Amino acid sequence: MEANKTILQMKYARIVAIFAQxxxxxxxxxxxxxxxxxxxxLISEGVADMxxxxxxxxxxxxxxxxxxxxxx
Numbered sequence: 503m504e505a506n507k508t509i510l511q512m513k514y515a516r517i518v519a520i521f522a523q524x525x526x527x528x529x530x531x532x533x534x535x536x537x538x539x540x541x542x543x544l545i546s547e548g549v550a551d552m553x554x555x556x557x558x559x560x561x562x563x564x565x566x567x568x569x570x571x572x573x574x
Contacts, residue, residue, distance in 0.1 A: 510545070510546070510553060513545075513553065513557060513560075514536065514542075514545075516557040517536065517557050517560045517561050517564065518532050518533050518536050519532075520557060520558060520561035521535075521536065521561045521564045521565060521568075524561060524565055525565060525568060535564075535568060536564060539564060539567050539568075540567060541560060541563050541564045541567055545560065
């Protein structure tokens with residue numbers, strides 16, 4: 503399923519804001535990480551209808567990915 507591009511952009515902004523708050527990153531750093539993340543790729547490609555998941559769930563997935571990448 504393909505989501506409306508404008509709605510997706512608004513969702514991305516909410517996810518990044520939540521992620522920045524949880525991680526302590528600046529909005530710019532959180533946005534940069536988001537666009538390089540596997541989570542973003544899954545959402546933007548419509549894999550498993552990830553775009554239908556809540557903003558909080560997706561921010562949590564992003565935080566898990568962030569922690570995994572920073573531990574290695």
